[in-house]
Amino acid sequence: MNNPILIVEDEKDFALGLKEILELEGYSVTVSYSAEEALVQLSKNLYDLVLTDLMLGKMDGITLLKTIKDNHYGTKVILMTAYATVENAVKAMKIGAASYYVKGNPIESLIDDIKTILKANNSITSANSPMIKTLNKDYQNAINMAIKAAKTPVNILLIGESGAGKEVFANLIHDESERSDKPFVAVNCQALSESVLESELFGHKKGAYTGATEERIGRFEAADGGTLFLDEIADLPLSIQVKLLRVIETRSIERLGSNTNIPVDFRLITATNRPLKDMVARGHFREDFYYRINTVEIAIPPLRQRKEDIRPLAEHFVKIASDQMHKPVHTITDEVWEHLLAYDFKGNVRELKNIMERLVVFSDEEIITAEHLFLKNDILTNNVDDQPLKDFRNALEKRYITSLLEKNQFNVTKTADVLKITRRQLQNKIKMYDIEKR
């Protein structure tokens, strides 16, 4: 099981007792004695569940709950209190607490609640769903924007490199919207030729063109009431852009070969990895269409700019792959982590996922080693002179530390924190590797 749980509780005995009970149930448990301490933990580690007391010191449980809901999507919260008041319970559930526990009630009821909540969480994981949890501020901001925008009917444009998770975000927006019980329909505009794309989107009447042997509904109609996701929007031919603009404005379509107007109700999400603004400037993308689709624009950071998430994501993929392949994995060697953290992941999360799946396939005796790690980075495969392993490792370490320092504007405390080493150790490494502030 092993879901990470954080207990936030200022009554030490109760906290430690609860920790012990949950550990016996197989969970991995951390305790914080104040909300402030809990926030520090939450910024460093991903938790599936937070159990927080309602009455804490300066910051109370409700405020902590709100902060978690705003900044740690995917982390569930159970509020605990000594005094049951209906108002507090209602308030907690309204803000998004998963449950409410009254201290003094049988502890089994709390454990049952925890099991139910985490089971729902785990079953999502086993169904190959994404990990919308992060330790990175920019990615968290993107999640927050997506959830906010999801609650409104606006058109949303997702921008991000290939494999960064644009489709994952489109699904998240759909799931968080009022349309979540209606269809989510995705169309990749790049994969289809102009005429096929047109009939795919609008549908066609029987005999509309050679080969149209039957009447067919298009994706707009299929998405009725739900969400239409157009991926690789930069590849949409100008002629179709005009037609889509009209659909967005009139909220109706005509099947090819027909002039009957069919009303359609959809939320439009588009995605691209190309600079649409430049394409507009060069006349390769229609300006009016661009302004229609990007009411809200969300940039999804590439994986190399959220290195804190590499490890939890990799562990998530290993868990899914090892479950699917019935190959338990209990150890991933430090060497593997070193390589992964130094790698630049041009293929983003997709590439990390593929790498981890491959490593599970080749793992022996429940251990993942670097032996089967073929990374496409220059430094790791090509252009590497013969050298002792130690020099190679040092070069990697230097490169990684330099990039982290740059990312943190050379803030040594912050960087040491991410690296989980002391300031002094980091300063020694900076000296040893001759890393200069740029």
Ligand SMILES: Nc1ncnc2c1ncn2[C@@H]1O[C@H](COP(=O)(O)OP(=O)(O)OP(=O)(O)O)[C@@H](O)[C@H]1O
């Ligand atoms: N946060 C995440 N958690 C788990 N898996 C993720 C996450 N983000 C992306 N992935 C996985 O990475 C792969 C690529 O994601 P996705 O298809 O959403 O990327 P994309 O930006 O739409 O790529 P492309 O531009 O190539 O279409 C998918 O297998 C997806 O499940």
